[in-house]
Amino acid sequence: MAMTRIAAPAQATAGEIIQLKVLIRHPMETGYRRDLYGKQIPRDILKRFECRYNGETVFAAELFPAVAADPFLTFYTRATESGALEFRWTDQNGNVTSETRQLDVQ
Amino acid sequence: MSDKHLLSRRRVLEYGSGLLAIAMIPAPALAAPTDADAAHQALFGDRTVTEGRVVLKVPPISENGYSVPLSVEVDSPMTEDDHVVRIAIFSEENPLPDVARFELGPRAGKARIDTRIRLGNTQKIRAVAEMNDGALYGTSTFSIVTLAACVL
Numbered sequence: 001m002a003m004t005r006i007a008a009p010a011q012a013t014a015g016e017i018i019q020l021k022v023l024i025r026h027p028m029e030t031g032y033r034r035d036l037y038g039k040q041i042p043r044d045i046l047k048r049f050e051c052r053y054n055g056e057t058v059f060a061a062e063l064f065p066a067v068a069a070d071p072f073l074t075f076y077t078r079a080t081e082s083g084a085l086e087f088r089w090t091d092q093n094g095n096v097t098s099e100t101r102q103l104d105v106q
Numbered sequence: 107m108s109d110k111h112l113l114s115r116r117r118v119l120e121y122g123s124g125l126l127a128i129a130m131i132p133a134p135a136l137a138a139p140t141d142a143d144a145a146h147q148a149l150f151g152d153r154t155v156t157e158g159r160v161v162l163k164v165p166p167i168s169e170n171g172y173s174v175p176l177s178v179e180v181d182s183p184m185t186e187d188d189h190v191v192r193i194a195i196f197s198e199e200n201p202l203p204d205v206a207r208f209e210l211g212p213r214a215g216k217a218r219i220d221t222r223i224r225l226g227n228t229q230k231i232r233a234v235a236e237m238n239d240g241a242l243y244g245t246s247t248f249s250i251v252t253l254a255a256c257v258l
Contacts, residue, residue, distance in 0.1 A: 017215035030224075032201055053213065060209040061219075066200050068173040068222040075208075078215035 002026055008101045012079035023072045024089050030065035048090045054083035079105045142196040145203035149194055150242055155234060159243040162233040171225040171255035180217035180235045190217040192236040199229035224255040
């Protein structure tokens with residue numbers, strides 16, 4: 001499991017637009033670099049990030065090798081009801097890293 | 107000569123030949139603006155792109171091409187009837203023209219995304235936003251890269 005850092009508010013008022021910041025530890029190896037001996041370093045990237053709010057996808061990003069290592073994303077969503085915010089990263093081999101945060105909406 | 111030497115003759119030869127091999131490898135050809143055009147066409151087809159509504163912010167001088175802060179914001183109320191569905195970022199000079207694509211909806215509340223990207227060269231970066239009615243809005247910005255993410 002990759003290390004992740006998520007900044008999401010624990011509480012919000014209904015209708016409020018909340019900011020979500022996510023970071024995941026990942027080399028995002030482009031596949032263009034070569035090692036000391038000139039051997040190509042194979043590509044290893046995260047392909048997709050999704051944010052699900054009570055199961056519904058509210059934001060998604062497709063990532064390419066041009067995204068910097070340790071991909072960092074800031075995005076927004078409107079707080080509608082209390083529930084779970086799930087953050088999912090999928091790498092090129094289909095491995096998923098998932099984190100969940102509870103959001104309490106008054 | 108003992109093995110304790112950090113730089114034995116053997117080591118120097120090994121690493122030296124490795125570096126030489128790296129130096130001899132041609133760098134992957136950087137993309138040309140035409141590749142960004144092709145990537146744009148593959149995603150959005152021939153629809154016309156209107157300038158405006160999209161604000162793309164990249165520092166005019168990027169000191170480190172390995173990590174360049176990028177912010178994109180689209181002027182949209184993000185309601186059920188009028189919202190952004192997709193934002194694509196293209197690079198004109200990176201080995202691959204695609205940088206990132208974002209999928210949004212009315213639940214996003216605000217069409218703004220911040221991230222960090224890699225730039226392989228001094229270049230123009232483009233952002234195109236697709237609205238729910240199919241209209242396309244775009245902009246581009248230029249960034250001088252002092253330390254390029256050389257082979258990305």
